[in-house]
Amino acid sequence: MRSDMITHYILKKIHHYYINKYFSWLMSEQYRSDTYAVYEILECRAKVQFTRALPFTIASNMVQPSSIVGMLLHEGFSVIFEDECRDNRVFSKSIVVDDREYTINGWPDYYDGTRVIELKFTTHVVREPDQRHVKQVRMYMWLTGAKEGYLLYITPRRVHEFKVREPMTDEEVADLVRNWTSPRDPAECTQCMFRNICPYCKAGVPEYKQTEARVEA
């Protein structure tokens, strides 16, 4: 009897599916420097540049079991709510910032013509919504014209629902594009895979120990 690991097969299939569905545009370099996804606009500018230059690094984030659970949860969610979100697709909207036109693309987890719902899976205790996630829902509301927005956190023990009141305004979106810093928040650097090569990293770099540098003759 063969004893090949089935894990390789399963994960390869999941990763191919997910990358083809959500990141093929990145892999084929079919993107422009004035076109961004919502999730890109909300994260560190340098990280977006690194990811666009090194698109296969996306896959390395997907081997964590919590990421796998998150991916499967999202796909299950989209299948279950397929009818309600029949017109769900990639939404695009343009905005002019300092005489340059930018296109913002986004694909909310759920949009039924009225409501946007963004699903998050986390193993952490949720006491209040992450402000970056709130901005994401507000930006989807701006993009789609949705009247209501919700953040739904699924954790192993609880489900938390937060209502998001207002869409982002054109001025707020323009401000995010205009003042796009690296990082947006120093906390981003602690989990960032590029922290050891990034000149803008705000996370402490571990001290170099002399013993590690010793070369045996």
Ligand code: SF4
């Ligand atoms: S290390 Fe920090 S500044 Fe550099 S890419 Fe990552 S998040 Fe951005």
